[in-house]
Amino acid sequence: MTAPTASKSIVVDSSGWLEYITKDTKAELFRPYFSGEYSLIIPSLVLYEVRKVLLLRSTAAIDEWFASEAMRHQIVDLDKETAFEAAALSASSHLHMADAIIYTAARRNSAQLVTADSHFSTLAGVLSL
Secondary structure, three states: OOOOOOOOEEEEOHHHHHHHHOOOOOHHHHHHHHOOOOEEEEEHHHHHHHHHHHHHHOOHHHHHHHHHHHOOOEEEOOOHHHHHHHHHHHHHHOOOHHHHHHHHHHHHOOOEEEEOOHHHOOOOOEEEO
């Protein structure tokens, strides 16, 4: 899959946010997606997953930075349509609940999913870094 264009909407999944925030091994690969060049959409489940990890493993300052940064972008809540679609996707492709919800949220918002997780490798519209 090619990199998104500047006008393209993207969803960076929880793994990507954590790589970037914690300066992990793939942090530099995710940096362009947080540069402001892309329309970043954040499923509310990503807020939960990332914040939980940061609260358990990081400092209050990093957690506050994440909350501040996330609120600058479009947040999409889990609605009933997304829940039903994600359940069907999870059943058919054996994705875990969180992955199915995040992927479905990206698709429903015409966004490309950017991830470090291999769980998404066979799905359309995914850029695995």
